[in-house]
Amino acid sequence: MKYAVFIDGSYGITVAFLLGIGWLTFARYRRAVRRLRAVETR
């Protein structure tokens, strides 16, 4: 595939961003649920 570096780079940065922010958001959400449950059941 011609221009493979540029195509792979574009898709790479996109997938990296989506996975990164998805993981960060999920982790934050899970932590918020856990902390709230811990405080509520205390």
Add this chain to the structure above:
Amino acid sequence: MNENVIATGRMSKTGAWLHYFANPGRFLRFVRPALPWAAAISIVVTVVGIIWGYAFAPADWQQGDASRIMYVHVPAAWVSMSGYAMLAGVSFFSIVWRHPLADLAAEEIGPVGAGFTFVCLVSGALWGKPMWGAYWVWDARLTSVLVLFFLYLGHIALIRAFDNPAHGHRAAAILALVGVINLPIIVFSVQWWNTLHQGNTISFTGSSRIYITMLYPLLVSTVGFYLSFLTLVCARMCAAIMERRTRTLLVAAAERAS
């Protein structure tokens, strides 16, 4: 606080239904059960769109395989602009009606929108080099999207810059509303000025200058990016509401103990 209670009491008043749904607790109750489904659908649609564009869409007659960058660049650009429009919308509600949920939304839209704008800029640069012969040029389209990125960054910084959160929300909302002037400039830049960036391919009023086998993956990818954006923002808002509730409960417990 007091005005919200009064408004909810009289549902016939304009904007009362908004007050009803703009309650963070109610938002959490409605949105939280939908989040796993929203996340699953977003992931599936986005993955299908990206793989379709990367591997199965036909190469372009003129640009060859480089046109595949379109399937991530264009949705990212659309989402970053719509995200800013949403940011401006919630800022408007924040300034006029002081909805607490609007401030929460503004705080969470910023980082996600900035990320999509960054993806748009980087994938655009990687598209520009092989096609135009330059990573970056200072034409009206590229410059106005860079301004959009800086508006996002300014908003992210401003909304967290004050000791009193209410002041930060007010200042950031004003910035978001002022910056909304940039959106029509981005959209019409390719018509108002000579730019190196191409004109619009997709048209909502006429027929789009794209063959149908390339249009479908573009649409799927766009829907995927939009769903991902909304899911991310909603999940972050839910997390923020729960974090706030945790803080409130801890403070109350500490006061009881003392």
Add this chain to the structure above:
Amino acid sequence: MRGAKKRRLYLVLAIGLCLSAAVGLSLAAFSSTLTFFFSPREVVAKHPAPGMSFRLGGIVQVGTVQTVVNAGTPVTNFRLTDGQASIPVVYSGLLPDLFREGQGIVAIGAMNASGQFVASEVLAKHGSSYMPKDVEQSLKNAGKWNPAYGPPPPASEWNTMQVKGSAS
């Protein structure tokens, strides 16, 4: 309480109106400097001084591209047109892949004393039409479009066209 809200609403709307008017006016005033490139017609009308650097944009005129290899570097002569005026351009170096007759390009450089534009950099401006190679071929074979002579026909004629032996 409702009065305060109404006041805030009108205040925001008024500020928005003033701001958009201000930005709109300044954009209109500065539109010439915001222009990324000049067209051949504007160059013919304005006669930029030789040696003054600017960007020239237009279509590569069909039948004017001549490349000579001079000591290892290709030197290309061609004319840029916007349909009304045309400017001779010379560029030494490798051209972008999309450079061809009928292609929109932007050249960065300056006029020389003999009225020729000496380009130091050539950027290709690709069109906004996307279609697979076989659709382009069948449009060409049907005599509906020649990429060297301008943009494709209205999109409704081809964006759902059936193509024999289409790969996808």
